Amino acid sequence: MxxxxxxxxxxxxxxxxxxxxxxxxxxxxxxxxxxxxxxxxxxxxxxxxxxxxxxxxxxxxxxxxxxxxxxxxxxxxRRAAGGQPGVVLAAKAGASRELLSKLLDAYAAEPGSAAVEVMLCGPGEPESLLRTGRADVALLHRPYDTTAGFDTEDLHTEQQVVVLPKGHPLANRAHLSLVEVNAQADLPLPRWPGRDGSHPDGPGPQVRDHTQLFQLIALGLACAVIPESLRDQLRDDHAIVPVPDAPAVTTVIAWPPHSRSKAVADLVRTATRLQPTPAAAPTPA
Amino acid sequence: MxxxxxxxxxxxxxxxxxxxxxxxxxxxxxxxxxxxxxxxxxxxxxxxxxxxxxxxxxxxxxxxxxxxxxxxxxxxxRRAAGGQPGVVLAAKAGASRELLSKLLDAYAAEPGSAAVEVMLCGPGEPESLLRTGRADVALLHRPYDTTAGFDTEDLHTEQQVVVLPKGHPLANRAHLSLVEVNAQADLPLPRWPGRDGSHPDGPGPQVRDHTQLFQLIALGLACAVIPESLRDQLRDDHAIVPVPDAPAVTTVIAWPPHSRSKAVADLVRTATRLQPTPAAAPTPA
DNA sequence: CGCGACCAATACCCGTGCGGTATCGCCGCC
DNA sequence: GGCGGCGATACCGCACGGGTATTGGTCGCG
The missing domain is CATH 1.10.10.10 (Winged helix-like DNA-binding domain superfamily/Winged helix DNA-binding domain)
Incomplete structure (x- = not known):
């Protein structure tokens, strides 16, 4: 094989x-x-x-x-034999920062909580970490990450916004559509690496993390559509405009099926109790 | 291994x-x-x-x-090479009978629908059929079947009822609790085979399918808690009483993650459109 | 149009590792 | 205390996985 x-x-x-x-x-x-x-x-x-x-x-x-x-x-x-009952949590660096710290605090306050090792990694990585047993539980973001094959609980849903260089002509608009964003030839969307580590072809700069991305945007070389919770990581040389027709991003906590670990179960329970899952109900047409 | x-x-x-x-x-x-x-x-x-x-x-x-x-x-x-694009659907024999026939009719009416081979099998089996690739899609019933590791869509949720021999003292009650049902020493719950094919120890007769079960109940040798949609398979020598505190049973359509089959996707879409998922919203305490 | 380069397939050889038989060591039971 | 059951050890043979050398077919280039 x-x-x-x-x-x-x-x-x-x-x-x-x-x-x-x-x-x-x-x-x-x-x-x-x-x-x-x-x-x-x-x-x-x-x-x-x-x-x-x-x-x-x-x-x-x-x-x-x-x-x-x-x-x-x-x-x-091997880890089951190791004896140490710690749990490894994988999350994309930068994403869901507030939720992550809240979760860690809340879980640490639980009685009988285990040590949590946090792995912050690049986009797409948490998924494979979970699949290969290097992580026990992960925070993923639909629809960017595919949650196929994992058990998941939705934690939080949010709209996306487009990040523009400060002073860009479109920066004062109340909202933009996806087609308008894509039509900005002077501000191409960046190219993220695929799961094999290579970047797809096309216009736009290659980026590996949000720091790079935000710097490129500030330089007027790109724009990007991101979940709105990332706004608190932006410097004041950026402008954001909501994009209502971009797909909503749902942060989920995911774990491998058949996981019998008490620590993972506790962590998941803590996460779901953290917030009453606002806007979780799908809005019917 | x-x-x-x-x-x-x-x-x-x-x-x-x-x-x-x-x-x-x-x-x-x-x-x-x-x-x-x-x-x-x-x-x-x-x-x-x-x-x-x-x-x-x-x-x-x-x-x-x-x-x-x-x-x-x-x-x-092997099947991908075989050429025939048929799809195999696994379901527990007897369960969700009406839903299954509706689904098959609706899917057959779809344009471009493939041949569907239906495998009716014993309890617990559809899960392993799906896991080992013998089936492409299955109807499962939470919480009896574990859906861990599959992608699923909820189709239908229903309450459970207890089936008693006709004329049993409890048959006229408006409803019963689980503890009352378990307390009936003269009517033990049956023992279903586990995934290894062996029956757990305990009182109660060993059963393999619903026909056996219903016959045993009619003979006054057992009782059983089942989803209410099975009532139309009962003969008139049975009586049923709702058990409100038994867990609700949700019929779900499940398929292996990463399935790229058009037929499976169509089948799932057809199934979800079949019914507006009544009572799908969880009732908060 | 023929020569060379490239790439997968074939031929042949060798060593390791898996499975089989025979036997031992240990413990529980009559 | 002897016997029986069970897992571990010792030793052997063969088959299969991998290596080297070579062939065969196809494209590109002069």
Whole structure:
């Protein structure tokens, strides 16, 4: 499975073999064996390049979850034996700052609370940390993060705003629409790295964190649509305008299914009690 | 991992080896290697019997999900290559009968709908079918089924009722509480098989499906607490009484996370549009 | 149009590791 | 105290995974 994922990602036996620290021929054979075992063609080979078949794409997705599950199994087992009952909480650096500190305070005040180690990380990372067992619980943000495969509780929903350089012509508008924001060719939206660490193509600067982003905006090189709770991290050289038709962002607390940890359960309970989940009810048309 | 699950379930190397169709010594060594690789003691050995350590219990749970994921990967890949885009829907036999037929009719009327193969199965089964990729989508019933690890949409919530033999002294009551039901020593609750196929210990007859159950009740040998929508399957030799304090049962449609199948997505959309989800809002205290 | 470069597949070889058989050591039970 | 059950150890053989050398087919370039 590791082999197949490597080949499917590189689409090149030689490079995949290099990544796996092995020679190319055994890798070729291993994939052939896999195909024979499954009775399925996984790769279209054109001697010059290879491409995934439809079945291959399915297996790539499934194999990734298998490998994540294996990694999580090892890690969780080791940690269960370690004895220390601490809990690891992952959250995107900068996001939901106030909620996070409230949660930590409230949980620490609980009787019998365990030590909480907070991992602050880049966008998209908490998800994979949770999936591979490096974190026990995470704060995610729909619809940016995909919560598929986790148990979640909604904590907070908020509208998004666009951040503009101070003094921009649009900065005085009462609100903007998404199409208006996208139409600003002089202020492109930034490109965040994908889960593989590479940036998508397109206009706009590459950014890795909010500090970079806000600096670029202040310099008049970009704009960005962000949840409104991030406004307290802006300097006074920014302006914000609500974008009512941007999707609302929901902060959720997520944990792996089948988690039997008391600490995680307590943490989740504390989080849900923290706020009466304002605006949680979906507004019907 | 297969080895460890077998040993952990049997708690006996000999039987586990037999189940794995191998000899006992290699199995012992394999588990020892696993323990060394992880640097963790998984089993407490007392030469006479073995018991899981806490870490072992964690690994057992994790290993099961890994094995399920592997099985699902194989099956889904094979099916993706098979070409036929049909979708497999799993549901407990008898439960949500009306909802199921409505769903199938509505989906068949959709443009571009695929063939739906319905698997009717015993209690608890749909969950594992979904987890191992034998089914693409399932109807589950909280809180009986655990929906952990799946994406779900609530379809319907209903109260539960107790089914009594016709003419039973309690049959004329307007409602009963759970403690009153449990206190009926002459009418014990039945024992359903667990996910391993074995029945828990206790009083009460062993049952495998609703037909058995209803017959036993009619004979005055048991009673049962069931969702009220099952009442239309009862014969007239039964009586039902609402049990307001029994947990409400929610029928949900569940599918594996990361499912990219159009047919599954359509089916889910059809299901959610089927009914305006009556009584979906939780009633706050 | 032919030569060279690139890339996956094949041929062949070797070492490790997994599984099997035989046996031991330990404990509980009659 | 002897026997039986169970897990661990010792030793052996083979099969499979991985390495090196080479082939075969296809594209690009002169």
């Amino acid at each position: 590791r082999y197949f994922v490597a080949v499917a990602e590189e689409l090149h036996f030689g490079r995949a073999a290099q990544r796996l620290a092995m020679a190319q021929p055994p890798l070729s054979r291993a994939i052939q064996q896999l195909e024979r075992r499954l009775g399925v063609v996984l790769l279209h080979r054109t001697t010059r390049a290879i491409a995934l078949t439809e079945a291959g794409a399915v297996l790539l997705r499934e194999a990734r979850t298998v490998l994540d599950a294996v990694e999580a199994a090892e890690r969780r087992t | 297969r080895y460890f699950v077998a040993v952990a379930e049997e708690l006996h190397f000999g039987r586990a080896a037999q189940r794995l169709a191998m000899a006992q010594p290699p199995l012992s060594r394999a588990i020892q290697q696993l323990e060394r690789r992880l640097g963790v003691v998984l089993l407490h050995r007392t030469t006479r019997a073995i018991a899981l350590t806490e870490a072992g219990a964690v690994l057992l749970r994790e290993a099961r999900t890994v094995l399920d994921a592997v099985e699902a990967a194989e099956r889904r890949t």
